[in-house]
Structure formats: structure tokens, C-alpha cells
Amino acid sequence: MLHNVFRYDVPASLVVFLVALPLSIGIAVASGAPVVAGLIAAIVGGIVCAVVGGSPLQVSGPAAGLTVVVAELVAQFGWKATCAITAAAGVLQILLGLSRIARAALAIAPIVVHAMLAGIGITIALQQIHVLLGGGPRSSAWANLTALPGEIATPQWSEVLIGGIVIAIMLLWRFVPAGIRVVPAALVAIVVATAASYSPGLTTDRIVLDESVIDAIGLPSMPQGSWSSIAMAVLTVALIASVESLLSASAVDKMHDGERTDFNRELVGQGTANVSSGLLGGLPITGVIVRSTANVSAGAKTRASAALHGVWLLLFSVFLVNVVEMIPNAALAGLLIVIGVQLVKLAHIDLARRTGELIIYGVTLLAVVFLNLLEGVLIGLVLAIAIAAWRIVRVSIVAEDLTSRIGAGGPPRWHVAITGSCSFLALPRLTAALATIPPGAETSIDLNVDYLDHAALDTLDEWIRQRRANGDEVTVTETGTARMEFAHARPPRRDTEGRRVISALRQILPPQFAGGVGRFSTGLAPLLRGDANGAAAEHDPHTMLLTCADARILPNLITDSAPGELLNVRNVGNLVGGDLSVESALSYSVERLSVSTIAICGHSGCDAMHDLMHGDATGSVGRWLELGAESLAAFRDYDPVAKAAAEAGFTGADQLSVVNVAVQVRAVQRHPLVAEHLAQGTVTVVGLFLDLATARLYLVGADEITEIDQRGTGVAEVREVVR
Known part of the structure; x- marks a missing residue:
């Protein structure tokens, strides 16, 4: 000492x-x-x-x-x-x-x-x-x-x-x-x-x-x-x-x-x-x-x-x-x-x-x-106290008319998003937002709140009851930590249990990862446990989706798929040949799970395609990207789909990404296991491309690409390919 x-x-x-x-x-x-x-x-x-x-x-x-x-x-x-x-x-x-x-x-x-x-x-x-x-x-x-x-x-x-x-x-x-x-x-x-x-x-x-x-x-x-x-x-x-x-x-x-x-x-x-x-x-x-x-x-x-x-x-x-x-x-x-x-x-x-x-x-x-x-x-x-109090009681209430987006036909459709802390202080704004929704509209309410008192619940319940009594369709989705079912059963409280769980997880996990795991455990997990289509739903996927390993790609989000509906396979550059994981997934999908669709999804801003095009990758990544040689050759030969991508405004590595999707689709179609089911008409192979900058999804064909937009453009083409 x-x-x-x-x-x-x-x-x-x-x-x-x-x-x-x-x-x-x-x-x-x-x-x-x-x-x-x-x-x-x-x-x-x-x-x-x-x-x-x-x-x-x-x-x-x-x-x-x-x-x-x-x-x-x-x-x-x-x-x-x-x-x-x-x-x-x-x-x-x-x-x-x-x-x-x-x-x-x-x-x-x-x-x-x-x-x-x-x-x-x-x-x-x-x-x-x-x-x-x-x-x-x-x-x-x-x-x-x-x-x-x-x-x-x-x-x-x-x-x-x-x-x-x-x-x-x-x-x-x-x-x-x-x-x-x-x-x-x-x-x-x-x-x-x-x-x-x-x-x-x-x-x-x-x-x-x-x-x-x-x-x-x-x-x-x-x-x-x-x-x-x-x-x-x-x-x-x-x-x-x-x-x-x-x-x-x-x-x-x-x-x-x-x-x-x-x-x-x-x-x-x-x-x-x-x-x-x-x-x-x-x-x-x-x-x-x-x-x-x-x-x-x-x-x-x-x-x-x-x-x-x-x-x-x-x-x-x-x-x-x-x-x-x-x-x-x-x-x-x-x-x-x-x-x-x-x-x-x-x-x-x-x-x-x-x-x-x-x-x-x-x-x-x-x-x-x-x-x-x-x-x-x-x-x-x-x-500081005044601003903190304002942030605590603040709630975001947005009522949006979706009718024009969906197109003509059928009743008006409205979406109400309520986010934050919903208390009696929010009643003037809540009632004003609900009053903008016309009679006869189909309304979906997304209730993502961490605090809900009985006054706010009574206002929502009364409005929903009146609308349903008049024959209007109203659906409520609760994604927050505060639940409508508890608003009359106990004093309103915040998600202290969730904070306790996250605090404990941070002792053993990195902070951001711990936060996500904790929010799942205390927020989404209870919903899944009580949902027949939740995490315990039957494992019966209709689609195998091969996507790039890029962290910005969220497969279930871009396909709006529930648990059990999608078999996800991911690797750097969404490449098919020479990978035992893809080989086993294809076999598992078509022979055991009997999926009806195999989809390949590429994306813009792909580092793998950039490295493939410029030869920048070294080591194990460089050896892995050798599987993209056919895609690079098709891109340089100005494959028909490359021309279509260029006409759609894609350049450089993004254009190569589109070509790579088309090439990988062809590789899957040639695969012996898949070719047999293709001939029988029990499996369809499709290519997709996600433009991250605009959040637009494209269908990639043999010689063209088609945007799937909010007006429904491209949906018919997808259905035709799937059929």
C-alpha cells in the first residue's frame, strides 16, 4: 500500500x-x-x-x-x-x-x-x-x-x-x-x-x-x-x-x-x-x-x-x-x-x-x-421544469384522410395516430381531431401511448361506440405500453417495469441493443403472446425471401408479413450460388415447407455492389463477391434489365444492383430443385429492388423494372408473375 x-x-x-x-x-x-x-x-x-x-x-x-x-x-x-x-x-x-x-x-x-x-x-x-x-x-x-x-x-x-x-x-x-x-x-x-x-x-x-x-x-x-x-x-x-x-x-x-x-x-x-x-x-x-x-x-x-x-x-x-x-x-x-x-x-x-x-x-x-x-x-x-412538464404531457394526434391514396371506390378511409402521453389535457385536441372524420368513414386508430388516463379513454370509447352504432367500421391497434383495458382498473402509470428491464439488460448488453430487447420484452412481446397470429403462430411461410445483409433492409416490414409467413435468408449482396446456407434454405423451402414464392430483393446504396463494380473488396468479402461475376458481366454487357434500370434513373452501383437481382433470379430458376417445381407450376421466382432514398419498391423482370406505388401500379404485374 x-x-x-x-x-x-x-x-x-x-x-x-x-x-x-x-x-x-x-x-x-x-x-x-x-x-x-x-x-x-x-x-x-x-x-x-x-x-x-x-x-x-x-x-x-x-x-x-x-x-x-x-x-x-x-x-x-x-x-x-x-x-x-x-x-x-x-x-x-x-x-x-x-x-x-x-x-x-x-x-x-x-x-x-x-x-x-x-x-x-x-x-x-x-x-x-x-x-x-x-x-x-x-x-x-x-x-x-x-x-x-x-x-x-x-x-x-x-x-x-x-x-x-x-x-x-x-x-x-x-x-x-x-x-x-x-x-x-x-x-x-x-x-x-x-x-x-x-x-x-x-x-x-x-x-x-x-x-x-x-x-x-x-x-x-x-x-x-x-x-x-x-x-x-x-x-x-x-x-x-x-x-x-x-x-x-x-x-x-x-x-x-x-x-x-x-x-x-x-x-x-x-x-x-x-x-x-x-x-x-x-x-x-x-x-x-x-x-x-x-x-x-x-x-x-x-x-x-x-x-x-x-x-x-x-x-x-x-x-x-x-x-x-x-x-x-x-x-x-x-x-x-x-x-x-x-x-x-x-x-x-x-x-x-x-x-x-x-x-x-x-x-x-x-x-x-x-x-x-x-x-x-x-x-x-x-x-427546465416547465419544458420537461410540457414534454411529459405532450401528445401527438394526427388524423389523416387516406381515401385519395387508396383510390376511388368504397367508403372514405381515415387513419388516426395518437402518440405520447394521452391525458385529460389532450382532450381538446383529441375531440377536434376525431370531429374531422366524416360519418361513414372506415377509421383505423393507432394508439401508441405510454400514459393513458380514464378521461382520454372515455372520450375514445364514446366516439368509437357512436361510430360503430351507426354502422361505421373502427379498428384500434395498441402498440404503446399503456393499455386501454387498464385505464379504468388502476391509476395511470408509465412503463416503469420496462425501464427496469432495460436497465438490467444494459448491465450485460450494449446500451442500444439492450434498449431494443427491453422494449420488445415489455412492449411488443405481451401483444404477441395474446395474438393468435403472433410469435407462436404456425411456421407455415408462403415465401422465401433472399435479401442483402444490409441493416437498413427490414424484410417483414417491406413485405408487411406477420410471424410465420416469411422465411428470411440474408447474405452480403443477396447472392445465390456457392453458399451452403442458401442451398439448404432452398431445399428446406420447396421440399419441406412447400413455399409458393421465392423472392430475391436487392437495394440501392449497396456496399457489396459498389465493391463488386470497383473491385475494392479484399479478404473473405472479396472471395465471396466472386459469386457476383455473372452479374458484373451482364452489367458491363448492358443486359436488357440494365437498360431498363438506366431508363428508370438508376446509375452506377444501383444499376448493377438491379442487374444482380435479375441474374440471381435466373440462377434460382436454374437450380435443379426449383426448376422441377417451376415446371409443375407450384413455385414462382420474383425479383424485387428497394430504393432506400425514396422507399419505393420495384418489380424486376427479365428485361424491365416496374414500380409498385401507392396507387397500385405494379400490383397487377406482381400478381401476374406470382400466378
């Missing part, structure tokens, strides 16, 4: 120490607190959280996420009172941890947390740009924005140069060789900028330490003001510090395979650290993802690494504290600008766009920047 500490944790702790040192000082400056307060918080956070906390590899300390809050508290209550608020927030964190509700903090919408951090980052960057230009930050983001043009017009070039050096090194460090990159970019940037600041002709302001770390230690003073404002301050620090720490711990758990976080213990540890830091005169503490990532990446194995990083900070703060006063303010400004900008992550914005949460992200960010952090987070949470 001790050997592993020296081998892994000691080197990792030194790396984290070098990362934490400049960041702790910079965060203190950005918070408007004494510089030594950042060092005290880093020392306490490293040692106390490592010893008491529940996350083995998370590193805690002062975090950028609380700079705006601390700056407001310092301005409102003063520094010593802010320390008391920090200690009180720590007590609240300990109580929350002991009450074992730590995981509740993870229920806060991550998009709100991402936007909160981005808003804090923008606020920090707006403040520090003024310092970089030689001025001072304003009291609000709007004031910083409006004053920025004046600062840009009259910059202090020495400050700009020093800050620019830091920014350049921070941004370009990822391009240096990996061996050099083990040294933290922030440390290199501060050291280089500090050295450059002593160049002749440069004048710059430097950090001023009013007292040493030892002298700074002292008890806080009670805040002066209304109890409500003090309580709100304590609650704000406690909640933000808790959420940020627990989310960071959760992220750190995903970075390693060791011991997992005990979230309640971690919250107790964070609270203990904040009580200690507040009483000693330090900044509020949270789990810090930047330091934690450095810790894991450096190879840390136990919590000893985080504790040792605190020890190194303590030794530095006692014996080398004068080094801090050499650092220019502009260098820290450049560091904080980069940190602030890095809090705005493009990946989070893209995730918000893809998941439909961009409005939540944008509103939260703007509210945090231009109002304040607490109001911004509350606004974001309310908006």
Missing part, C-alpha cells in the same frame, strides 16, 4: 499542486478576497476533503464557479462576514449529507449547471479584460460591457503584453510535445509572464499580500444585515457548492475504474472543509473538475494524492509566500480570462441544441450574466 502511494500518489500530488497554485491565487483575486484566502482554501480543501470526503480521487479547493457569488458577498457583507457565511454554509452541507439526500442534488438539470458555469465564465472574462487593459473591473456585467470600448481605446500596453503572454501559452500549450506538456500550462504561463514583466521598459502592477497565511488565520465576524439576506447567502453558497461538488464527483467516477463516490459522505466532507475554511479565513470550497482531472490523468490511485497536494501548498504558503508578490496582476487576468472562456464549452452548447434545450441554456446564461447567479439558476430551473 505504502509502495503504491510513493509510486503513484506522490508524483500525482506534485502535478496537482502545480495546477492548483496559480488557479487558487487567481480565483481569490477574481473573488475580491485577500490573495491568501485562496491559498487557505486550497490547503484546507485538499487535506480535509481527502480525509473526510467520499470521493477517493476528487480534488477540492476554491473554484471559479463561486467567484461571482463570493464577490457579491464581499461587496455586501465584507470579507470577515463572508467567512462566517462560508462556515455556516458548511454546517448546512454537513446536515444535508447526514440526512442522506445528497443524490437529490444530481436531479438538477445538467443543462442549467452547464449554463450557470458558462455565465460565470463570461462574467469573469468581462471583469478581467479590464484588468488586462490596465483598468479595473466594474460592478456589473452591463457596466463592464459599456465601459469596454473606452478601455480598448486607451490600453496600458505593458499590462496587455504580460496578459497576452499568459493567454498565448495557455491556448498553445496543447501543441507542445507530450513530454513537456506534463508541466501544467497555467504554471508555465505565470512563470514566463512574471519573468517577462521584469524586462526593461515594462511597468506593471503586482499582487500585494497584506499578510502571511499564518497571520491571515482568524475567526470570522458575524454578518450585519437582515436575517433573510444572510440566510439566502448561506443557502446560495451551500447549494451551489454542493451541486458543483457532487456533479464533479460524478464526472470523476467516470474517469477511473476504482472505488466509487459515497455522495453523502462527500457532502459531509465538503461541509467540514467549508466550516474549516470559513473559520480560518479562506474562500468557499468545492470539488474542482480541473484539479481532479489532472489528478486522475497523473495516475493517482488513492485519496493520499489530494491530501499531499494540500501539504505541498501549505509548505509553499509558509516558506515561499514572497514569491507570490512577484506575479503581475495582468498575468492573473490573462489566466482568469482563459479559465472563464473555457467554462463556456462548445460541447455543452451542441448538446443543448441536439436535445432541444438550447433555450434553457441561453436564458440561464443571460440571466446569470445580467441579473445574478441565484436568480439565473432559479429562472433556468423553472424553465
Whole structure:
């Protein structure tokens, strides 16, 4: 055990120490607190959280996420009172941890947390740009924005140069060789900028330490003001510090395979650290993802690494504290600008766009920047809850007239698709959709819902009863997890069993595959069990279908076949000759199952045909595609069906795909087993081609192809071939 500490944790702790040192000082400056307060918080956070906390590899300390809050508290209550608020927030964190509700903090919408951090980052960057230009930050983001043009017009070039050096090194460090990159970019940037600041002709302001770390230690003073404002301050620090720490711990758990976080213990540890830091005169503490990532990446194995990083900070703060006063303010400004900008992550914005949460992200960010952090987070949470509630109760109801598609003759035909969560809130839309269906129409209702209450069921039942009483045909298909038969028997509920099954399957199967298997087990399987034509139906296929193995081809879907009706055979390129699986399937189909049809189905965008045409395939695939030599020759000789395919608009490999279907049809027809049944008229061989881009299906003949469309064109030709 001790050997592993020296081998892994000691080197990792030194790396984290070098990362934490400049960041702790910079965060203190950005918070408007004494510089030594950042060092005290880093020392306490490293040692106390490592010893008491529940996350083995998370590193805690002062975090950028609380700079705006601390700056407001310092301005409102003063520094010593802010320390008391920090200690009180720590007590609240300990109580929350002991009450074992730590995981509740993870229920806060991550998009709100991402936007909160981005808003804090923008606020920090707006403040520090003024310092970089030689001025001072304003009291609000709007004031910083409006004053920025004046600062840009009259910059202090020495400050700009020093800050620019830091920014350049921070941004370009990822391009240096990996061996050099083990040294933290922030440390290199501060050291280089500090050295450059002593160049002749440069004048710059430097950090001023009013007292040493030892002298700074002292008890806080009670805040002066209304109890409500003090309580709100304590609650704000406690909640933000808790959420940020627990989310960071959760992220750190995903970075390693060791011991997992005990979230309640971690919250107790964070609270203990904040009580200690507040009483000693330090900044509020949270789990810090930047330091934690450095810790894991450096190879840390136990919590000893985080504790040792605190020890190194303590030794530095006692014996080398004068080094801090050499650092220019502009260098820290450049560091904080980069940190602030890095809090705005493009990946989070893209995730918000893809998941439909961009409005939540944008509103939260703007509210945090231009109002304040607490109001911004509350606004974001309310908006997130409202959108989530809307998504939960939303239902899609589409009533569509199919009469024109089917053609003239017979009564009107309508299709009603109800998808989502169908409750009393959907009744206005449901009744309006049903009212559009004219009397005398044949109606099919597809009920694909995960939630159905008795009010919605009563409306549907009443409408169906009235229509059937008037002699109209109404059919209902239930494909969702909520069933009409249970709407009056029990309270409406979602498919929690299905989620449990999927969760269990994900422990042993890949996530997407597990999801599909789980949805089948809890959704479709119950329907099949109660259906005489379901999975247990008699195995009596009327057709053997040979298709390409392409994942986009769904044989039972394109042929609208129920279980037991279709014998599926699949291989790369839907090729016939030389494959024992096809040979055995043909024998099984015509001799034992007595199928009446053998169909060969090719498709557009076929990789096999592309490789066959260009000779790109190698290895076993290349040897397999040698079976397509006859198809390639027919294509190059411009076989009549190739001409027909060209006239239909198909080119290149798609044209070869059509030719390949015709050639494989001929190969099956020549097969001794099939030829005998063809002569007797008991088997028919047909060719099909599916254009994936348009979802159009074509009948492939010896010298022509015919589209089978919604108007029925091609159906007569199919029947003629089958007959």
C-alpha cells in the first residue's frame, strides 16, 4: 500500500499542486478576497476533503464557479462576514449529507449547471479584460460591457503584453510535445509572464499580500444585515457548492475504474472543509473538475494524492509566500480570462441544441450574466421544469384522410395516430381531431401511448361506440405500453417495469441493443403472446425471401408479413450460388415447407455492389463477391434489365444492383430443385429492388423494372408473375 502511494500518489500530488497554485491565487483575486484566502482554501480543501470526503480521487479547493457569488458577498457583507457565511454554509452541507439526500442534488438539470458555469465564465472574462487593459473591473456585467470600448481605446500596453503572454501559452500549450506538456500550462504561463514583466521598459502592477497565511488565520465576524439576506447567502453558497461538488464527483467516477463516490459522505466532507475554511479565513470550497482531472490523468490511485497536494501548498504558503508578490496582476487576468472562456464549452452548447434545450441554456446564461447567479439558476430551473412538464404531457394526434391514396371506390378511409402521453389535457385536441372524420368513414386508430388516463379513454370509447352504432367500421391497434383495458382498473402509470428491464439488460448488453430487447420484452412481446397470429403462430411461410445483409433492409416490414409467413435468408449482396446456407434454405423451402414464392430483393446504396463494380473488396468479402461475376458481366454487357434500370434513373452501383437481382433470379430458376417445381407450376421466382432514398419498391423482370406505388401500379404485374 505504502509502495503504491510513493509510486503513484506522490508524483500525482506534485502535478496537482502545480495546477492548483496559480488557479487558487487567481480565483481569490477574481473573488475580491485577500490573495491568501485562496491559498487557505486550497490547503484546507485538499487535506480535509481527502480525509473526510467520499470521493477517493476528487480534488477540492476554491473554484471559479463561486467567484461571482463570493464577490457579491464581499461587496455586501465584507470579507470577515463572508467567512462566517462560508462556515455556516458548511454546517448546512454537513446536515444535508447526514440526512442522506445528497443524490437529490444530481436531479438538477445538467443543462442549467452547464449554463450557470458558462455565465460565470463570461462574467469573469468581462471583469478581467479590464484588468488586462490596465483598468479595473466594474460592478456589473452591463457596466463592464459599456465601459469596454473606452478601455480598448486607451490600453496600458505593458499590462496587455504580460496578459497576452499568459493567454498565448495557455491556448498553445496543447501543441507542445507530450513530454513537456506534463508541466501544467497555467504554471508555465505565470512563470514566463512574471519573468517577462521584469524586462526593461515594462511597468506593471503586482499582487500585494497584506499578510502571511499564518497571520491571515482568524475567526470570522458575524454578518450585519437582515436575517433573510444572510440566510439566502448561506443557502446560495451551500447549494451551489454542493451541486458543483457532487456533479464533479460524478464526472470523476467516470474517469477511473476504482472505488466509487459515497455522495453523502462527500457532502459531509465538503461541509467540514467549508466550516474549516470559513473559520480560518479562506474562500468557499468545492470539488474542482480541473484539479481532479489532472489528478486522475497523473495516475493517482488513492485519496493520499489530494491530501499531499494540500501539504505541498501549505509548505509553499509558509516558506515561499514572497514569491507570490512577484506575479503581475495582468498575468492573473490573462489566466482568469482563459479559465472563464473555457467554462463556456462548445460541447455543452451542441448538446443543448441536439436535445432541444438550447433555450434553457441561453436564458440561464443571460440571466446569470445580467441579473445574478441565484436568480439565473432559479429562472433556468423553472424553465427546465416547465419544458420537461410540457414534454411529459405532450401528445401527438394526427388524423389523416387516406381515401385519395387508396383510390376511388368504397367508403372514405381515415387513419388516426395518437402518440405520447394521452391525458385529460389532450382532450381538446383529441375531440377536434376525431370531429374531422366524416360519418361513414372506415377509421383505423393507432394508439401508441405510454400514459393513458380514464378521461382520454372515455372520450375514445364514446366516439368509437357512436361510430360503430351507426354502422361505421373502427379498428384500434395498441402498440404503446399503456393499455386501454387498464385505464379504468388502476391509476395511470408509465412503463416503469420496462425501464427496469432495460436497465438490467444494459448491465450485460450494449446500451442500444439492450434498449431494443427491453422494449420488445415489455412492449411488443405481451401483444404477441395474446395474438393468435403472433410469435407462436404456425411456421407455415408462403415465401422465401433472399435479401442483402444490409441493416437498413427490414424484410417483414417491406413485405408487411406477420410471424410465420416469411422465411428470411440474408447474405452480403443477396447472392445465390456457392453458399451452403442458401442451398439448404432452398431445399428446406420447396421440399419441406412447400413455399409458393421465392423472392430475391436487392437495394440501392449497396456496399457489396459498389465493391463488386470497383473491385475494392479484399479478404473473405472479396472471395465471396466472386459469386457476383455473372452479374458484373451482364452489367458491363448492358443486359436488357440494365437498360431498363438506366431508363428508370438508376446509375452506377444501383444499376448493377438491379442487374444482380435479375441474374440471381435466373440462377434460382436454374437450380435443379426449383426448376422441377417451376415446371409443375407450384413455385414462382420474383425479383424485387428497394430504393432506400425514396422507399419505393420495384418489380424486376427479365428485361424491365416496374414500380409498385401507392396507387397500385405494379400490383397487377406482381400478381401476374406470382400466378
